[in-house]
Amino acid sequence: MQQWRVLFSGYQTGAMNMAVDEGIALAVAAGEAPPTVRFYGWKPACLSLGYAQRAEEVDWDECRARGIDVVRRPTGGRAILHDREVTYSIIAREDDPLVSGTILESYLKISRGLLLGLQKLGIPAEIVSHKDLDKLGTAACFDSPSFYEMTVGGRKAVGSAQTRKNGIVLQHGSIIRDMDADTLFAVLSFPSEEVRDRLKDGFRRKACSLEEAAGRGLSDAEVIEAVSAGFAAAFGVELASGELSRRETALARELAESKYGNEEFTRKR
Numbered sequence: 001m002q003q004w005r006v007l008f009s010g011y012q013t014g015a016m017n018m019a020v021d022e023g024i025a026l027a028v029a030a031g032e033a034p035p036t037v038r039f040y041g042w043k044p045a046c047l048s049l050g051y052a053q054r055a056e057e058v059d060w061d062e063c064r065a066r067g068i069d070v071v072r073r074p075t076g077g078r079a080i081l082h083d084r085e086v087t088y089s090i091i092a093r094e095d096d097p098l099v100s101g102t103i104l105e106s107y108l109k110i111s112r113g114l115l116l117g118l119q120k121l122g123i124p125a126e127i128v129s130h131k132d133l134d135k136l137g138t139a140a141c142f143d144s145p146s147f148y149e150m151t152v153g154g155r156k157a158v159g160s161a162q163t164r165k166n167g168i169v170l171q172h173g174s175i176i177r178d179m180d181a182d183t184l185f186a187v188l189s190f191p192s193e194e195v196r197d198r199l200k201d202g203f204r205r206k207a208c209s210l211e212e213a214a215g216r217g218l219s220d221a222e223v224i225e226a227v228s229a230g231f232a233a234a235f236g237v238e239l240a241s242g243e244l245s246r247r248e249t250a251l252a253r254e255l256a257e258s259k260y261g262n263e264e265f266t267r268k269r
Contacts (some may be wrong), residue, residue, distance in 0.1 A: 004035045004092075004235070005242035006228055014046035014071030015261035016252060020244065021172055022074055022260075023126040023251035024091045025191045029166040032247055033082045035092035037231055037239060044069055048188055050076045050161065055267040062135045062187045072173075072266045075161035080174045081184040086223045088114075089172035090231070098235045103162055107148040109234070110171055114150055114158055117230025119195070121223065123213045125157060155208035175227065177218050179209040 009020055016080045017040055017145050027033035045068035047058065053072075063070050068081075090110055099106050099115050111127050118125040128149050150158040153209065160173030181204050190196040232239045244252070 001095075002098075002235075002237045003240050004237045005033070005035060006037045006039075006239040007242050007244065007249075008039045008224060009244065011041040011043035013044070013256075013261075014042060014048060014069040015256045017046075018048070018071055018073060018260040019040060019086070019230040019252040019255035020248070020256050021089045021091065021170060023248045024167045024244070025165070025170045026090050026251055027245065028093065029168045033245060034242075035096060036090070036242075037228065038089045038091070039228075040089075040145065041085070041220060042069075042082040042087070042141075045081065045183075047184075048073050048080050048082060049266070050078050051163070052076060053078055057189055059187050059189045065185065068096070068183075068187055070266055071260055072268075073161065074165075074170065075163045075172065076160065077161040079188060080159055081180065083174070083180060083183075083188070084176060084178040085226055086147045086175045086177065086220050086227070087172060088175065088227060089170065091168060091170050094164055094167045094169050096169075099171075103164075104148065105244075106169060106171070107160070107162065110160070110231075111148045111150065112163070113231035113234035114160075114173070114175075114227065115230065116233050117227030118150060118152075118157070118210070118224075120229060121210065121214055121218065123152060123210060125152050127151075127214070128156075129152050152208045152213040155206055157208045157213060159211065174222060176207075176209045177220070177223065178211050179207060181207070 024036050044067055049072045051073055054249055058070060099109055115125055115127055128151050158173050158175050160171055162171040181200055185196055185200040228239055
């Protein structure tokens, strides 16, 4: 049975979280690290923007006033408020059959693991198919499901995004335990308060937290255990607990300082 590394790297800033994901990807590309499933949290809360998302969609003053970080992801998509959630990342070579194929084929393979994980929590999740897609909504990621993402009762429950570089697949996603739509829409920019309120109401109808779907409270540890088991079962691999190497740690610190913690980079789109 193939063995992958699994690690929980704790609660870190937005810049360090994105830097660690990229640092692992660079190490895997260089043959210095195995395929990796990583789980992490955010401290303080952080608004992450998709790689090509316009910085003008963020209310920067409101973010500062609320003590919310802003970071730009290496992946696409729209804004996500990371707070009461577990975030996963999967990093493997592009030619690994467990994640290979087109982006949509790769999404489906990873989503099967997420599906099994959510089902282990007693959540009646489903994988979105092409015909289920709604039109794009607001600047917020959870406003509408993308291809092969998790929904519960037609409402989006997990938001994922993927990038490929140096022969590596990097996909990470937000598994929201408890969704705070008020804060999310407070730190995004809208032409008027009327538009903000209208779009926020629509968002609430389209998005769903895990605790709402499960009808009970969930701990980060419980979510990580279930989703880890889901990935292991879907991929048919053994997940071996590991840690970041010195090389990965050094790469992450360098990237956090020079790239993801650089406001010019964050605002560049």
